[in-house]
Each structure stands twice: as C-alpha cells, then as structure tokens.
Amino acid sequence: MLIIFVRTLILYGIVIVIMRLMGKRQIGQLQPFELVVAIMISDLAAVPMQNTGIPLINGIIPIVTLLIAQVTMSLIAIKSTKARSIICGSPSILIRNGEIDQHMLTKEMYTINDLLEQLRSKNIPNIADVEFAILETNGQLSVIPKSQKRPVTPEDLSIATKYEGIPLDLIIDGEINKKNLCKARLDESWLIRELNKLSVKSPREVFFASLDSSGNIFCQRKNDNHKEEAT
Template sequence: MPDWIAVALRTLVAIIILFVLTKLLGKRQVNQLSLFEYITGITIGSLAAYIPLEMGEKWHLGIVSLAIWATVAFGIELLQLKSKKAREWLDGKATILIKNGKVLEDNLKKERITIEEMMAQLRNKNIFNVSDVEFAVMEANGNINVLPYKDRRPVTAKMLGLQVGHEDEPHVVIEDGAILDEELATRGLNRGWLQTELEKQGVALENVFIGQVDSDGQLYTDLYDDQIQIQPPQEKAKLLATLKKCEADLEMFSLSTDDEQAKKLYEQSSHQLQKVIKEIKPQLIS
C-alpha cells in the first residue's frame, strides 16, 4: 500500500477515535478544563497526531495509548462525581479575591494573578471599580465571579415590585429567505400570518436574512441590505395606546352623563381598566 494512502486511512481512523473519545469524556473536555483535563486534552491530541504519521508496523500502539488515557480520564471523572475530596484535590478549590470591597493580596499571590489580570476579568463582568465589589471569587477553572454591592446591582422587575409575565423562547421562522415551517408550527403560526406581517413591514420574503418571532408573537426581520431601516413592531405600543384611550373615553362618558347609575358604572369601569393598564404596562413597554 502506498504511504500516502496509509497515512490518509490512519488519519481518518484517528479522527474517528478522537471524536468518539471526546463524546465519551463529555462537554467538560471542551468547556471548563481542570489541570488534569487540560493535560489529558493535550496528550490525547498529540497521540492522535502520532498515529497517522508513524510509518512503522507498530502504529496501532498509539491507539492502545489513546484508549488507556481515555479510560483513566473517564475513571477520574467518575471518581470526581462520587468524592468531594477527589474533586478538591484534582480541580482545586475556589479562592476569594475580594471580600467586603477589600482585595485579599495574599490570595492574589497564591493564585499568581496580577492586579491587571484581575481588573481585566472584572471589566468583563462590567465592573470597573473595585469599590463596587462586595465579593469576588476565582473558581477552580480560572474564571472570576463577582457579586456587586446590593445598591450597585442592575435594577430588576422584582426590586421594583413588578410582576413580569413568562417569556417563551424566540423562534427563527425565516432563514436566508426561506420559511421554516416547523418553527412556524411550533409557535402556532402559519405562512398566511407570516406573509401578512411581512406586508405590514413592506418587506419581500426573498430580502429577509433572518426573521424571528418573539414571545409576544411579534416578527423581527433583518434584511440583506443593512441600509434599509425597518420600523420595529408597534403592536404592544398600539395596544397600550388603545387601552389608555378606552380609559379616557370611560372618564368622558362619566362626566357627560346625568344618569347617576350610569356615571357610577363608567367610573368603576374606568378605575378597573386603570388597574389593568398599571399591571400590564411593564410588558407592553418592554
């Protein structure tokens, strides 16, 4: 067999074996690597590269070595799942870098991380002042997680006492000018609805790069031509305006009638509608 054919076949074998081993070892091998997993990944990659280029008769020994490394790595992962001490010994423990706004210099030296590196990771969390940080910890995988002081965290609906409705996953219904019928059906929609929405926006289907339906059933489109500006969907704004108009109409009817019973009915309806508007307004202005 010519050498180039042998190398090609062995390369294919190495790729298949490497893919199977990666699937076996799980997503941690390509996501959050501990020290041992980092070493394992490098070694397995080196062994996989060795297999197709070894021109001797014992090239298959590389596969044996690969299998042993994968078996050991898989066994250690099982051990980590069952033993907290094993996890701490292999992966290490989290280290507190900032506590109550105070940088713990000894822990920085222990982890051999400079102030510049720490500040860079804080900026990745949108933190630019150390004084804003109540607590920061360096995880075993090297990431730094930050807890700002309570008065410096982003305001949420819960802090404001607002009730926010459930939000469904957005669905892409148009991709490269083609309609994705399965995604439309998942949202309980059809092509007729989609065509109507595109007509409202004055957009042709073939000009749409991405079309996405959000949790409120509104269609957002991105066109191939970035110079064309599309007005964002106004359904929620229109609904809010309609509700406010209804409330104003009820108040007007209450003021214009001489019938006491009707006046009282209009006033009650206006107050009830006002409460409804107050409750759903956060969803309509988001």
C-alpha cells in the same frame, strides 16, 4: 501520500467524536484534569498521523483509554463531593467583604495586576466596588459587586415585567425549521401569511426569521441589511 491523507481523516474523526463525548464546555471552562486529557489526546493523535510506520491502532487505543479515564473521573466527581474537591479543587475567594485576601492571592499565584485585569474584563474598573471576587476551579473569576453598585432591576423599582422566553428560529438561510414551528403550535401556512405581510413572497428569500415569546416576528432577507419586525 494517500495513506497519510486517510490516516489523518480517520484520526481527525476519532478525536472529534471523543472531544464531543467529553462534553460541550469551552477550553476556558475545562477543569485541569480535562485540559490535560485534551492536550494528551492531541499529542497522541499527532504521532501516528505523521509517522506511517506506527500502526494506527497504537494511536487509537491510548486515545480511547484517556476517554475512559476522563469519563470515569467525571462520574466520580459528580457522585462524590469529597472526590470532586480533590479532583477539581475548590473555589478561592480573592476579595472578601470588600477586602483583598493577600494570602489567597499568594497561594493561587495571582498578582494584583491579574486581579485588576479580570475585574476590568467584567466592566468593573474600580476594585472598591467589589464585595466578593471568587476564583473558580476552571480559572474564571466570578465577581459580586457591592449592593450599592449593582444595576437597578425592575424588581428594585417594583415594576411588573412580562415573561420573556427564548425566541424560536423559524427560517435559517431559506430553510424552514419545522420542529420549531411545531413547538410554537403553528404551521407553514401561517408562516407564509406572516411573510406576505412583510412583502416577502417565499421563505427562500429569507436569510433569518424568528418568533419571540410575545408573538413578534423578526425577518431579514438574503443579501439585504434591511430587517422587518411584525406582531
């Protein structure tokens, strides 16, 4: 039992590292060849994990080989447009200029019900509102609504807007993120003073705190649904 336990941990660690090296994309965002590699790696890891009669190295070598093959294919796809179209395929336009391309639906084995379902998931219940619908190489459907059906933006109304950056996490579960404080060119003394303004005595009392690009602080205490915001 101990041998199985150790072998499982080793293979688990190796698979985690290899999947991390393959990139950060989710399963739904993988290209077909990447999905095949992920499935094959899981199968190869399961065999020596269950059968202790198979040397561990016999499971590790094929997994590493697949990693090398996947990385090589990815590099080729990055360097060559022609190779990328062969390896990953090309996007298919299912709706063009407001009209459904029936031939493309048949070619991609995509039913009208599949199309309507994907449109509803994009909050577009009426197919008449769609100018273009593009089936991407990873199977995701990209939808471009007709210009009359797109949400109004500040630019449409000639309204000037302020820059909005990504908020910086300052405290997570009582721990101060010193790296983000440095990015904001602030220090812990400043943070303590701002917390005191919100009647918070110590960062250890804070579940989450962040600073947005306008200088506003969001703060929520531990075990408390009450949240504070300050400028």
